[in-house]
Amino acid sequence: MAIELASARYRYAGSASAALGPIDLRVEEGRVVGVAGANESGKSTLCLVAAGLAPGVIGGKRDGSVRIDGADAAALKPHELAQRCGILFQHAATQLSHSTATVFEEVAFGPCNLGLRIPEVVERVWAALRAAGVEALAARDPGRLSGGQAQLVALASVLAMRPKYLILDEPTSELDPAGTTLVADALTRVAAETGAGILLIEHKTDVLARIADEVIVLERGAVALSGPAAAVLADPRLSDLGVEPPAAVRLERAVRAAAIEWSAALAEAVR
Amino acid sequence: MALSSPRPLAAGPVLPDYVTRKPSGFYRSLNPATKLAVAVLEVVAAFTIPGWSGPGLVLAVLVVVAAASRTLRSLIVIGFAALPLVASILVVNLFLLPGASDPIARIGPLAPTWSGLWFGLMTAARLLAFSSAVALAYLTTPVDDLLADFSRRGLGRRGVFVVGAAVQMVPRTIERAGEIMDAQRARGMDTEGRIWRRVRGLVPLAAPMVFGALSEVEERAMALESRGFTAPGRQTLLRVPPDRLIDRVLRWLAAAGVVAIAALRITGKVG
Amino acid sequence: MTALRVPHRHASPAASAGEPADSGPSGTVGPPPAAGRPGPAPAVPSIEFETVSFAYPDGTRALAEVALRIEPGESVAIVGQNGSGKSTLVRHLNGLLRPSSGRVLLDGWDIRPIHVARLAGLVGLAFQNPDRQLFAGRVSVEVAFGPRNLGVCGAVLEERVGAAMEEVGLAAEAGTNPYDLGYSRRKLLALASVLAMRTPILVLDEPTTGQDARGVARVRAVVAAAAAEGRTVIAITHAMEFAAESFERVVVMRDGRVVLDGAPDVVFAEAAWLELRASFLEPPAAAVAGARLGLGSTPTAAAVVAALGRSRG
Numbered sequence: 001m002a003i004e005l006a007s008a009r010y011r012y013a014g015s016a017s018a019a020l021g022p023i024d025l026r027v028e029e030g031r032v033v034g035v036a037g038a039n040e041s042g043k044s045t046l047c048l049v050a051a052g053l054a055p056g057v058i059g060g061k062r063d064g065s066v067r068i069d070g071a072d073a074a075a076l077k078p079h080e081l082a083q084r085c086g087i088l089f090q091h092a093a094t095q096l097s098h099s100t101a102t103v104f105e106e107v108a109f110g111p112c113n114l115g116l117r118i119p120e121v122v123e124r125v126w127a128a129l130r131a132a133g134v135e136a137l138a139a140r141d142p143g144r145l146s147g148g149q150a151q152l153v154a155l156a157s158v159l160a161m162r163p164k165y166l167i168l169d170e171p172t173s174e175l176d177p178a179g180t181t182l183v184a185d186a187l188t189r190v191a192a193e194t195g196a197g198i199l200l201i202e203h204k205t206d207v208l209a210r211i212a213d214e215v216i217v218l219e220r221g222a223v224a225l226s227g228p229a230a231a232v233l234a235d236p237r238l239s240d241l242g243v244e245p246p247a248a249v250r251l252e253r254a255v256r257a258a259a260i261e262w263s264a265a266l267a268e269a270v271r
Numbered sequence: 272m273a274l275s276s277p278r279p280l281a282a283g284p285v286l287p288d289y290v291t292r293k294p295s296g297f298y299r300s301l302n303p304a305t306k307l308a309v310a311v312l313e314v315v316a317a318f319t320i321p322g323w324s325g326p327g328l329v330l331a332v333l334v335v336v337a338a339a340s341r342t343l344r345s346l347i348v349i350g351f352a353a354l355p356l357v358a359s360i361l362v363v364n365l366f367l368l369p370g371a372s373d374p375i376a377r378i379g380p381l382a383p384t385w386s387g388l389w390f391g392l393m394t395a396a397r398l399l400a401f402s403s404a405v406a407l408a409y410l411t412t413p414v415d416d417l418l419a420d421f422s423r424r425g426l427g428r429r430g431v432f433v434v435g436a437a438v439q440m441v442p443r444t445i446e447r448a449g450e451i452m453d454a455q456r457a458r459g460m461d462t463e464g465r466i467w468r469r470v471r472g473l474v475p476l477a478a479p480m481v482f483g484a485l486s487e488v489e490e491r492a493m494a495l496e497s498r499g500f501t502a503p504g505r506q507t508l509l510r511v512p513p514d515r516l517i518d519r520v521l522r523w524l525a526a527a528g529v530v531a532i533a534a535l536r537i538t539g540k541v542g
Numbered sequence: 543m544t545a546l547r548v549p550h551r552h553a554s555p556a557a558s559a560g561e562p563a564d565s566g567p568s569g570t571v572g573p574p575p576a577a578g579r580p581g582p583a584p585a586v587p588s589i590e591f592e593t594v595s596f597a598y599p600d601g602t603r604a605l606a607e608v609a610l611r612i613e614p615g616e617s618v619a620i621v622g623q624n625g626s627g628k629s630t631l632v633r634h635l636n637g638l639l640r641p642s643s644g645r646v647l648l649d650g651w652d653i654r655p656i657h658v659a660r661l662a663g664l665v666g667l668a669f670q671n672p673d674r675q676l677f678a679g680r681v682s683v684e685v686a687f688g689p690r691n692l693g694v695c696g697a698v699l700e701e702r703v704g705a706a707m708e709e710v711g712l713a714a715e716a717g718t719n720p721y722d723l724g725y726s727r728r729k730l731l732a733l734a735s736v737l738a739m740r741t742p743i744l745v746l747d748e749p750t751t752g753q754d755a756r757g758v759a760r761v762r763a764v765v766a767a768a769a770a771e772g773r774t775v776i777a778i779t780h781a782m783e784f785a786a787e788s789f790e791r792v793v794v795m796r797d798g799r800v801v802l803d804g805a806p807d808v809v810f811a812e813a814a815w816l817e818l819r820a821s822f823l824e825p826p827a828a829a830v831a832g833a834r835l836g837l838g839s840t841p842t843a844a845a846v847v848a849a850l851g852r853s854r855g
Contacts, residue, residue, distance in 0.1 A: 079502035095494040099435030110498035112507040119284030139289040178822040244755040247827035254843040269834040454675035459662035459691030478677030
């Protein structure tokens with residue numbers, strides 16, 4: 001069971017050229033797939049296409065196929081897509097509905113929209129708050145949260161929809177190191193406990209090194225590199241593709257460039 | 272990011288108190304529609320029952336109810352806000368009541384009259400009664416309860432969302448405006464100089480507000496879709512203000528009262 | 543001591559890049575030169591926070607008796623978790639916020655009586671969110687806004703705008719609508735609009751968040767160029783590698799106080815890790831590797847290489 005893109009291409013409405021494609025991609029349940037690439041290489045577009053929001057909600061033209069658990073994404077309605085694919089963007093502020101008085105009600109927004117009965121809503125909300133690690137914030141005003149807290153609440157409100165796949169577009173870009181760790185840990189926990197498949201776009205390759213199983217690198221809308229995370233993140237072509245390698249890799253390169261032997265002790269010291 | 276985490280006491284399928292937010296006190300716990308009906312009755316009585324008995328009776332009732340629901344102080348504060356209007360009505364009637372012929376004194380060309388004073392005070396009292404009736408309904412009914420009642424009575428989720436989000440948007444917009452002003456002042460824009468210079472600052476202040484709001488629209492729409500906003504069927508309401516027998520009785524009484532007063536006035540039995 | 547040279551509306555500050563200012567005759571303003579022509583350059587002032595405390599109107603205490611001195615030409619990275627007071631601190635530099643107690647001094651002069659619009663000629667502050675300032679229909683107009691407000695016009699203005707756009711890599715997009723650029727390039731645009739003001743003090747709020755490798759490289763180049771010109775550069779950042787590699791001094795804040803202050807090899811040395819972690823920060827990977835290998839304090843990859851070279855004799 002997976003999200004599968006096969007020769008997928010996408011062009012934004014009103015745009016002359018394709019922003020994405022052709023792309024083949026597979027996000028399996030329980031796996032974390034990382035996506036890296038220079039700005040405007042198509043990463044955000046990939047998120048929207050994989051989630052079915054493009055062209056479903058924002059229009060545009062899509063060729064090739066996008067299947068979520070075998071079903072064509074174009075044939076699913078937005079609320080059906082929402083229960084299969086949860087999506088999280090960079091800016092926490094635009095993802096909160098700002099129409100609720102407490103974090104609990106904010107996270108309950110999704111299940112209530114689906115018309116679930118109250119006991120089930122309550123159960124889903126607590127499970128989602130727990131998975132995101134923000135139970136302690138349940139009574140707080142969503143408008144008064146810090147950036148990191150807001151992002152985790154947004155994550156919880158998406159988790160409350162019980163999606164099988166999670167798609168995240170640079171979720172930690174505006175967070176401080178502690179917030180980044182919280183989100184990264186929450187994602188690992190979610191993948192392990194709920195078996196969700198995760199597609200994660202990140203500039204912070206250290207985060208990808210920690211939690212991704214495989215990594216793809218995009219260039220001008222197409223896949224330039226793909227493979228297991230450790231291999232791709234150590235690939236020498238990464239810098240040319242506009243991606244900053246993880247700190248450990250940069251250190252290794254600097255040492256080797258100075259004609260110093262990269263011993264096992266050194267390799268151990270950077271893990 | 273300090274997240275101290277006490278486990279919630281009742282993690283069972285029960286809505287926490289801070290979500291249900293049951294109001295305390297008899298008047299507050301009345302259904303919002305009831306409170307509106309009572310306000311309408313009060314306004315009609317204040318303006319239709321002639322002489323001092325109309326506004327006097329209404330104000331007396333309002334004071335009693337406000338004291339009982341612990342909103343008396345706020346009501347008085349709101350009353351003070353009406354002071355400028357009250358003062359101007361008084362002055363206008365005092366000096367300019369047509370057909371008045373019982374001057375209090377003569378100050379040059381101005382001649383305040385007793386009947387002017389009488390009439391002015393009565394009109395002011397009516398105005399005060401009107402504004403206080405509306406204020407009492409507002410003070411005892413949180414917006415959430417009003418919206419919840421409307422949704423129970425059939426207002427769609429879009430209507431509820433729009434009103435709820437609009438209310439919360441006000442403080443956010445003020446905050447955003449402050450940030451924009453800071454950013455432009457930091458680039459040397461003059462906000463304290465001559466008026467024509469400050470007018471030039473209108474576009475750099477207004478444009479980011481508009482553009483920022485517009486550029487967020489797509490992402491916010493997608494975030495809403497991802498939470499099932501367009502799912503078919505009725506959405507679950509977490510909190511519904513009860514509509515008890517006493518509510519229905521009071522609304523009928525209010526309606527009857529309005530009809531009775533109007534009838535008595537029309538048939539000339541009163542005034 | 544010469545009085546604080548606050549640029550008069552008609553006197554254009556430093557015209558030529560690469561020349562640190564000379565203080566010229568004392569007095570707050572020179573005679574206004576012909577419009578658009580460069581006037582005497584303001585010297586890079588020293589910055590001093592004299593036991594500055596600040597509380598927001600709702601009572602939140604954001605700064606608690608901060609005492610900090612930054613000499614002219616220093617490059618300083620301010621790090622700390624969200625809410626530690628970093629943004630609040632730098633907003634005191636251009637007068638957006640005024641201390642609840644204590645004073646902020648530029649070259650020994652209290653800046654409280656000076657308007658924000660005038661301090662903007664001395665302190666350029668690039669905000670974290672570019673969308674809070676973009677209003678123009680073209681990139682070049684946006685970049686020109688700052689220097690225009692400072693009284694720059696004509697050929698000098700064009701030169702400055704061109705140079706700033708070049709520095710951030712947007713020279714080819716001069717006629718583009720800012721909202722047709724992606725978020726990360728809009729951030730670079732916001733940076734350019736401050737660079738064009740050629741202020742002696744440059745303050746950057748989270749310049750590298752959301753940037754790809756090329757964007758980060760540009761930001762580093764901007765910082766290096768400004769420092770080479772002798773300007774004071776202050777950056778708020780979460781990226782420890784950036785702080786360690788591009789700045790000569792790192793200030794760590796927590797709960798409105800400065801808890802660590804020194805060169806990267808002091809602040810990221812193992813002795814300071816306890817304090818760092820108490821501030822919810824982690825030392826850079828190079829520092830951790832160096833400590834594990836017993837190489838002393840190695841806040842950057844280059845330091846690790848140097849230490850390894852030394853240890854091999």
